[in-house]
Amino acid sequence: MEVVDLSVTGKTALNQRLHHLAHHPGEAHWRVLNPDGQHSLAVGLDAPITVEIAGHAGYYCAGMNKQATVIVEGNVGVGVAENMMSGTVHVRGDASQAAGATAHGGLLIIDGNASARCGISMKGINIVVKGSIGHMSAFMAQAGTLVVLGDAGDALGDSIYEARIYVRGQVQSQGADCIAKELRDEHRAELASLLSQAGVTGVAVDEFRRYGSARNLYSFHVDNASQY
Amino acid sequence: MDVSNVPKTLPRYSATFDPHTLSEIRRAAATGIYDIRGAGAKRALPHFDDLLFLGASMSRYPLEGYREKCDTDVWLGTRFAKKPIHLTIPVTIAGMSFGSLSAQAKEALGRGATIAGTSTTTGDGGMTAEERGQSSILVYQYLPSRYGMNPDDLRKADAIEVVIGQGAKPGGGGMLLGQKISDRVAEMRTLPKGIDQRSACRHPDWTGPDDLTIKIDELREITDHEKPIYVKVGATRPYYDVALAVKSGADVVVLDGMQGGTAATQDVFIEHVGIPLLAAIRPAVQALQDLGMHRKVQLIVSGGIRNGADVAKALALGADAVSVGTAALVALGDNDPALEEEYRALGTTAGAYDDWQDGRDPAGITTQDPLLAARLDPVAAGRRLANYLSVLTLEAQTIARACGKSHLHNLEPEDLVALTIEAAAMARVPLAGTDWIPGHVF
Numbered sequence: 001m002e003v004v005d006l007s008v009t010g011k012t013a014l015n016q017r018l019h020h021l022a023h024h025p026g027e028a029h030w031r032v033l034n035p036d037g038q039h040s041l042a043v044g045l046d047a048p049i050t051v052e053i054a055g056h057a058g059y060y061c062a063g064m065n066k067q068a069t070v071i072v073e074g075n076v077g078v079g080v081a082e083n084m085m086s087g088t089v090h091v092r093g094d095a096s097q098a099a100g101a102t103a104h105g106g107l108l109i110i111d112g113n114a115s116a117r118c119g120i121s122m123k124g125i126n127i128v129v130k131g132s133i134g135h136m137s138a139f140m141a142q143a144g145t146l147v148v149l150g151d152a153g154d155a156l157g158d159s160i161y162e163a164r165i166y167v168r169g170q171v172q173s174q175g176a177d178c179i180a181k182e183l184r185d186e187h188r189a190e191l192a193s194l195l196s197q198a199g200v201t202g203v204a205v206d207e208f209r210r211y212g213s214a215r216n217l218y219s220f221h222v223d224n225a226s227q228y
Numbered sequence: 229m230d231v232s233n234v235p236k237t238l239p240r241y242s243a244t245f246d247p248h249t250l251s252e253i254r255r256a257a258a259t260g261i262y263d264i265r266g267a268g269a270k271r272a273l274p275h276f277d278d279l280l281f282l283g284a285s286m287s288r289y290p291l292e293g294y295r296e297k298c299d300t301d302v303w304l305g306t307r308f309a310k311k312p313i314h315l316t317i318p319v320t321i322a323g324m325s326f327g328s329l330s331a332q333a334k335e336a337l338g339r340g341a342t343i344a345g346t347s348t349t350t351g352d353g354g355m356t357a358e359e360r361g362q363s364s365i366l367v368y369q370y371l372p373s374r375y376g377m378n379p380d381d382l383r384k385a386d387a388i389e390v391v392i393g394q395g396a397k398p399g400g401g402g403m404l405l406g407q408k409i410s411d412r413v414a415e416m417r418t419l420p421k422g423i424d425q426r427s428a429c430r431h432p433d434w435t436g437p438d439d440l441t442i443k444i445d446e447l448r449e450i451t452d453h454e455k456p457i458y459v460k461v462g463a464t465r466p467y468y469d470v471a472l473a474v475k476s477g478a479d480v481v482v483l484d485g486m487q488g489g490t491a492a493t494q495d496v497f498i499e500h501v502g503i504p505l506l507a508a509i510r511p512a513v514q515a516l517q518d519l520g521m522h523r524k525v526q527l528i529v530s531g532g533i534r535n536g537a538d539v540a541k542a543l544a545l546g547a548d549a550v551s552v553g554t555a556a557l558v559a560l561g562d563n564d565p566a567l568e569e570e571y572r573a574l575g576t577t578a579g580a581y582d583d584w585q586d587g588r589d590p591a592g593i594t595t596q597d598p599l600l601a602a603r604l605d606p607v608a609a610g611r612r613l614a615n616y617l618s619v620l621t622l623e624a625q626t627i628a629r630a631c632g633k634s635h636l637h638n639l640e641p642e643d644l645v646a647l648t649i650e651a652a653a654m655a656r657v658p659l660a661g662t663d664w665i666p667g668h669v670f
Contacts, residue, residue, distance in 0.1 A: 039442050044379050044450030059389070059448040060433070064379040078442075079433035083377055098433040102374035120432040121374060123418040140428060142418045159426070161419060206498045219406060219421040222260040 262429030266584025305456020316345025325351025338362030340613025398462025402427030485531025494587030513546030536623020
């Protein structure tokens with residue numbers, strides 16, 4: 001295991017060493033000490049490696065990740081795993097706003113709560129939040145799945161496209177064009193798989209409600225103008 | 229009195245309720261929805277035509293037009309990027325998306341720009357193989373929608389342009405109507421085919437200049453600090469926007485005036501939000517000068533650039549380069565009078581066609597219809613664009629030499645006067661024949 005102490009090494013040097021692995025395979029297990037909430041840690045990775053961050057991370061931790069598994073043993077700032085393409089990002093603590101924003105793939109697990117705009121504009125990522133999520137989550141969500149074991153704040157799934165949302169707790173309100181939908185067997189199977197991947201046990205899939213797009217706003221129509 | 233012989237005054241249209249205004253009222257009454265169109269502001273605005281160069285005379289020496297050198301190159305991204313961009317000419321191709329434009333049009337833009345030694349720019353729809361393949365220098369736009377955004381394309385780009393706004397619709401997001409969402413466009417944007425697609429107007433994961441600083445840092449970290457980072461803003465509050473872009477860590481600021489085109493937005497937005505480019509350049513340059521960053525953070529301006537005189541005037545006012553979008557499309561073949569019959573069938577006329585949102589462009593440029601798109605030969609259209617870019621450069625050099633400048637960047641505000649009080653105030657150059665700069669405190 002390669003240990004990098006950020007109180008000694010700069011984050012740019014860390015990121016560049018991790019980027020190097022995209023074309024020159026090497027150490028597969030990295031541990032980052034003293035992150036101290038620094039921004040842009042382990043961003044732009046493109047190798048099947050594991051990076052453990054021993055503490056809190058700032059904005060955009062694991063941004064644009066491909067292939068790698070990034071584990072944060074603390075809280076993360078805005079935009080964790082933003083635009084992730086593949087791989088896994090696991091936050092042991094809480095996440096700030098825009099967790100998993102615009103991400104195309106991979107799995108984001110948040111053990112605690114996520115703040116506002118979780119999964120905003122998501123494009124294929126799977127997100128499992130074991131706590132609750134804030135307002136405007138899954139805003140304009142295009143594809144992928146957002147699973148929430150706790151509650152969801154106001155305007156969930158506003159202007160949602162084809163993404164799917166599963167919430168176990170209360171939904172404060174649904175955004176424009178977001179409706180509750182029937183939980184069918186295919187959804188139960190998907191949900192069970194994601195809960196399993198996130199290490200969640202003892203929770204029945206039928207405790208969740210599914211939300212998605214009513215598809216009423218997919219084409220402009222003057223009669224819908226008041227819904228925007 | 230025989231009233232039949234009394235001379236009659238001619239019918240008179242109202243200047244306020246002119247025929248175009250009346251037709252729009254009738255259209256609105258019939259449909260209940262605003263008018264959506266492409267292109268930029270069409271109304272008369274204070275513009276570069278209101279400025280003149282003084283040329284050399286007793287006090288200044290001109291350069292020989294065909295003998296003495298007048299350089300045109302420009303470096304972009306010298307502030308922080310490890311790999312700044314070097315362009316042969318100070319005219320770049322503005323960001324336009326695959327989706328709004330056909331793949332053939334994007335390829336033609338790349339071909340033309342490459343021949344001319346300049347850059348082209350992606351748009352709100354990701355990077356296509358055609359444009360990357362044909363563009364020797366490609367700027368990758370980082371937009372609120374993040375359609376097609378991925379780290380591989382980010383690394384393939386020569387520069388990254390964080391788009392905050394554009395001149396045609398500062399404060400507005402993109403719009404692509406269903407008829408242009410083909411299979412390929414839908415796949416690149418991760419959207420269902422045929423829907424009316426609304427792009428976000430704000431970035432999803434940052435708000436304000438403090439966050440932007442961190443976002444730019446992330447983009448630099450992902451690309452190992454190699455690529456210049458541009459920040460593009462629509463012209464509204466240029467002094468503050470440019471100052472904040474510099475503060476946020478931009479290498480280059482792109483400033484787009486309200487004449488800058490768009491693929492589709494509300495006509496009321498295009499015509500009534502933002503300010504003309506002429507009014508935006510000097511405050512932007514002032515911000516750079518006040519921060520000691522003029523020529524260190526480069527300024528690219530766009531919105532209504534048509535000819536070499538416009539290029540020279542923009543540079544004289546302090547810009548480092550200009551961008552062309554609408555003019556580039558015209559060079560490719562947009563609004564060609566040869567297609568008049570087809571424009572008439574669409575209820576318009578060559579030169580006025582602006583239903584770029586509609587996807588029925590007979591020139592094959594603003595369409596995703598395979599048959600229409602196939603009409604545009606990317607090689608021939610690229611050649612036309614290269615010719616046009618060459619003329620822009622030659623014209624700007626002609627003016628610069630007449631002003632005694634051995635590089636286009638040596639043009640300066642002191643080479644200019646204004647024909648109108650408005651232009652004098654906006655460009656901060658004297659009204660011709662006077663030493664009066666309205667609003668300027670000596």
